[in-house]
Amino acid sequence: MNREEKILLATISIGLAILFIISLALAIQVSELKSANLALSKRTSELENSLTALLDEKRQMEAVVRRYRLSRPTLEQLQMFLWIDATNWNSYSPDSYVCINYAKDLKEAARLQGYNISFIVVNVKGYSYYGGITFGHAFNGAILADGRRVYIEPSKDLIVFDIEDILKRTEPGRLCYSFKILTMAEVW
Numbered sequence: 001m002n003r004e005e006k007i008l009l010a011t012i013s014i015g016l017a018i019l020f021i022i023s024l025a026l027a028i029q030v031s032e033l034k035s036a037n038l039a040l041s042k043r044t045s046e047l048e049n050s051l052t053a054l055l056d057e058k059r060q061m062e063a064v065v066r067r068y069r070l071s072r073p074t075l076e077q078l079q080m081f082l083w084i085d086a087t088n089w090n091s092y093s094p095d096s097y098v099c100i101n102y103a104k105d106l107k108e109a110a111r112l113q114g115y116n117i118s119f120i121v122v123n124v125k126g127y128s129y130y131g132g133i134t135f136g137h138a139f140n141g142a143i144l145a146d147g148r149r150v151y152i153e154p155s156k157d158l159i160v161f162d163i164e165d166i167l168k169r170t171e172p173g174r175l176c177y178s179f180k181i182l183t184m185a186e187v188w
């Protein structure tokens with residue numbers, strides 16, 4: 001082997017060595033990419049599972065909201081609700097359980113049955129043959145499914161279309177022939 005042939009052989013050997021190193025580096029890179037791809041697939045799968053769980057939860061929450069969305073009762077539903085509900089049986093006590101308590105408890109009981117009824121409080125001037133008297137009272141109201149406005153006396157299971165029919169049944173109002181509502185607030 002002459003000198004030129006030796007140089008050629010050495011050059012080829014070096015070239016082959018460089019090619020080997022490059023192919024080794026590429027193989028390592030491919031392996032790393034495969035690992036990264038696998039991790040990404042795993043993460044994608046985890047995210048898809050989380051999304052499915054979240055969508056399930058959303059569907060369940062929507063069902064709960066539908067169940068608890070308050071509705072306007074029909075007159076018959078309101079009568080039936082009052083008949084079954086026991087708020088009117090609570091004992092009146094001037095010190096601890098008065099009209100505001102009946103009205104508050106009836107509103108809460110109606111809400112648990114899915115009905116939207118209001119809490120109403122009024123200050124009233126009543127006119128009797130013995131003179132005028134100012135008093136306050138709390139009761140409930142509802143807008144029926146057919147749009148009619150009614151008022152409810154929660155201590156008597158009474159439904160009326162005119163507030164005066166409730167005021168006439170209060171202790172200070174029973175002797176009055178007419179009423180003037182001075183202030184009124186209604187909470188739905």
Ligand SMILES: [Ca+2]
Nearest residue numbers: 082083085088
């Ligand atoms: Ca009742």
